[in-house]
Amino acid sequence: MSNVVIVFDFDKTIIDCDSDNWLIDELGFTDLFNQLLPTMPWNSVMDRMMMEFHSHGVTIEEIEKVLHRIPIHHRIIPAIKSAHALGCDLRIVSDANMFYIETILKHLGIIECFTEINTNPGYVNQQGRVRISPYHDFNKNSHGCTNPCPPNMCKGLIIDRIQNTINEVDNKRFIYLGDGAGDYCPSLRFGEKDFVMPRKNFPVWDLICKDPSLVKAEIHGWCDGQELEQVLMTLISKVIVEENAQVISSDCKLRSMSIPVLESFPTALTVRP
Template sequence: MTTPIPKQLVVYDFDWSFVDQDTDRWILEVLSTPLRRELQTLNEEGKMQYTDIVAHCVAKLQATVGSSRQEIEDALRSLPVHPAMKRAVLALKAASYPQTTLFCLSNSNQVFIDVILKHHNLTDLFTRITTNNSHWNEDGKLIITRRIAPDAPKQHGCKIGCSANMCKGEELEAFLAEKKLAGDDYSRVIYVGDGGNDFCPLLRLRSTDLALVRKGFELEQRIKKEGGLKCQVKYWTMGWEIEEHYAEGGIARQL
């Protein structure tokens, strides 16, 4: 007999999981090939934390290339989102059973995510978005900073390989603990991800939970190399397969 699932949490990474691109790299590919190469080079050198690299390149994009807020936001609006992914998440929101909470847990940043969601009329999709900080200042410049600042008194203690800006496993556990205190105890957690930093939260999932892992990315490699997961794992390549997984698993259905 199938165990009833009255409430479920669906967690989305953003880049290459909810959308079909990497937001940080995309705006540079649209607006400045030299800065896209600089981001790649700095990342490969490994001397700077990745969020700091993005902040550096975006600052140069505005200062030296002269890209405006409008141009940056237009670049973000052009980033591809699979239509089946949109259908899938809207079906989750509309389904009367199970009741679904959607949580975005991303190493992108708040402005990038907000612009894209607004463009696709999905502003109210996620109950919460946990990501890196960003805002437009009075001079119209986009300022990007780490979720956990390098000089913050409390740093995360992750040993699984999360970057210094955020431990996704700790963020997920904190969200679940907060919701449980508020009376939302989820019978099932579904995690949609692709990156190596999504491995840490997957280690914290239960046997009743499900990881939907995008093929061909670092998360798939880490699962196969390191193992240790209790949750179920299914793989996908394109957004239509996510919609298919949701339909087949009874993850979104009307009563």
């Protein structure tokens, strides 16, 4: 088992688009969505859109089929499977929702690669309608973060919880991948031995580039799925090599300590007459 914990964003990181916009556009509800968006928070709009889908006769099966067609770079799945095979702990922190993510990951055959999915609740109710709610209930209280996080989710707080649940003795090292402004806050949570992989020329990249010194982790950008795979595999290999070097060094020290000290021989022999 590797000591690497890899945290992925979902939209525009694992998949190559925004899942909400993809579903709305593919089902032909773009105009209604654009009318509602200025009137309420994003999560509330998406919950309302699910009601509109249902009232217009769109079935759960039709929604799932649209999600199954979502664009994804052909090197993303091999990258995820390779990281999992190397013993990395893969997790998701996303501002999408659980219904989308589980539907897509099951279809792609990679849901078992992830130990944890942190996202907005999304489920099918008894009436056969998808319901979506915010991760942080912004109607009750704010998450209180001053970074550019949406009101429904501070990914930095989620990373804090993940880090706190991992024993420091395990010496885990993190790799964080994301693209949006909401991925900036968690990028500030990592240390010098960790890695942050912002998508080049996306909001998180622009925010980091304003003052890279604020990010303590090593910064490694990527532009598409192919470069994501190359950078990710390079970083995992780097950590594994360093881990093996530490094991060998520790083993050598133990071996040297366990070698018995030989009694010294006399400097001269006494010849008996």
